[in-house]
Amino acid sequence: MSGLAKFLEDEGLATTLIALVRQQAEDVSPPRALWVPFPLGRPFGVPNDAPFQTRVLKSALALLDRPSGPILEDFPEDAPADPVADDGEGWVCPVNFPKPVAASEGEQLDRVLAEIQELAPWYEVSLGLRGRTTVGASGLKTEDAARYLASFAADMMTQSPLEGVAVADALRLSAEDIKAYYFEAATAQPGSGSSEAVLQWFWFETQAAVLIRTLRDVCITSKDPAIFDVGDFMLVDSLGDSPAPGMSTS
Amino acid sequence: MARLEDMDEGLASFLRDWQTPDVPGNAWVTPPPPGERRVALISSAGLKLPGDRPFSEGSNDYRAIPAERAGDVVMDHISTSHDRTGFHHDVNIVFPLERLQELAGEGVIGSVADFHYSFMGATNPNEMEAKARQLAGVMKADGVNTVVLAPV
Numbered sequence: 001m002s003g004l005a006k007f008l009e010d011e012g013l014a015t016t017l018i019a020l021v022r023q024q025a026e027d028v029s030p031p032r033a034l035w036v037p038f039p040l041g042r043p044f045g046v047p048n049d050a051p052f053q054t055r056v057l058k059s060a061l062a063l064l065d066r067p068s069g070p071i072l073e074d075f076p077e078d079a080p081a082d083p084v085a086d087d088g089e090g091w092v093c094p095v096n097f098p099k100p101v102a103a104s105e106g107e108q109l110d111r112v113l114a115e116i117q118e119l120a121p122w123y124e125v126s127l128g129l130r131g132r133t134t135v136g137a138s139g140l141k142t143e144d145a146a147r148y149l150a151s152f153a154a155d156m157m158t159q160s161p162l163e164g165v166a167v168a169d170a171l172r173l174s175a176e177d178i179k180a181y182y183f184e185a186a187t188a189q190p191g192s193g194s195s196e197a198v199l200q201w202f203w204f205e206t207q208a209a210v211l212i213r214t215l216r217d218v219c220i221t222s223k224d225p226a227i228f229d230v231g232d233f234m235l236v237d238s239l240g241d242s243p244a245p246g247m248s249t250s
Numbered sequence: 251m252a253r254l255e256d257m258d259e260g261l262a263s264f265l266r267d268w269q270t271p272d273v274p275g276n277a278w279v280t281p282p283p284p285g286e287r288r289v290a291l292i293s294s295a296g297l298k299l300p301g302d303r304p305f306s307e308g309s310n311d312y313r314a315i316p317a318e319r320a321g322d323v324v325m326d327h328i329s330t331s332h333d334r335t336g337f338h339h340d341v342n343i344v345f346p347l348e349r350l351q352e353l354a355g356e357g358v359i360g361s362v363a364d365f366h367y368s369f370m371g372a373t374n375p376n377e378m379e380a381k382a383r384q385l386a387g388v389m390k391a392d393g394v395n396t397v398v399l400a401p402v
Contacts, residue, residue, distance in 0.1 A: 001292075004294075008389075040333060041332030053349050169304045170334065205343075
């Protein structure tokens with residue numbers, strides 16, 4: 001972002017930017033930057049808190065009134081607690097899935113498809129409540145995205161289901177859509193837990209996570225560097241890579 | 251919380267050791283008065299509309315997002331190191347076009363551009379230079395004189 005700002009400013013546009021990693025803004029020194037002490041992925045702080053988001057945006061815009069720069073200023077507030085949920089610990093998804101256990105490839109896919117079906121009413125509630133969805137990066141139906149991932153995990157020979165889109169990108173986008181579907185459905189249920197609790201549920205309670213981890217393990221055996229990279233760092237985050245709660249790390 | 255000391259150690263050490271590419275230049279543009287600012291948003295979250303071409307590892311180009319479709323964006327970023335759950339709840343946490351439109355209504359800025367943009371941020375900024383300069387021309391054609399950039 002800092003580099004882009006310098007190019008745009010050089011072209012005659014006034015820029016102001018949000019910085020999440022202060023050190024990077026210090027190193028590149030864009031004309032105007034507001035460092036915010038929020039988690040990566042949340043440059044405007046918290047969801048569904050318009051006044052807070054507005055304060056961040058106005059603070060960034062206010063840098064445009066300074067007579068000279070470069071400017072790197074710190075936003076003075078930490079992000080407030082996530083207003084969408086405040087009871088993260090111990091949240092249990094009301095749609096109850098069997099514990100993930102070893103299964104054949106076909107059984108595993110069937111279990112994921114069953115989960116998707118069980119979550120469908122809540123995904124529909126989410127659509128109604130939010131009026132939008134972040135599912136759609138791949139363009140596949142969620143069930144078809146799962147079928148594609150399972151098929152690739154089984155034989156690595158499957159062609160991209162998306163015209164003009166490389167296999168590596170199709171795998172990544174399909175996995176993103178499945179995660180978004182589960183998250184939106186889970187958080188539409190009454191008494192939904194915090195984001196952390198829902199992510200914990202996804203990675204340690206669902207067959208979809210088993211499928212994505214299996215896919216990761218297959219991708220990192222690929223000789224195609226793009227598919228290897230997808231498995232290496234684009235499918236499973238650090239939480240999903242950590243030991244399941246209650247499991248010894250020793 | 252985007253303080254390195256609050257992150258898990260793997261990510262913190264990755265960011266700490268990251269060699270930020272040198273981007274030359276120190277241009278400074280004096281913007282017009284607030285009421286004359288026409289503002290575009292640029293996100294590096296790899297945002298696009300469903301059906302748009304996907305980003306890939308090393309993508310240096312952008313996707314255009316018409317203002318009236320801002321609520322339809324999906325995220326197509328290669329990194330798993332940032333939280334996506336806030337975005338699933340509310341796209342304004344990453345792409346606050348509704349907030350920008352409210353500020354235009356209050357007169358804090360002059361107007362909101364017809365189009366907004368996203369790159370996929372995990373790319374060397376120098377690889378984006380040509381596209382960024384091209385995009386500057388596109389934005390000027392939209393009457394834009396001010397840009398807010400946000401990472402993810």
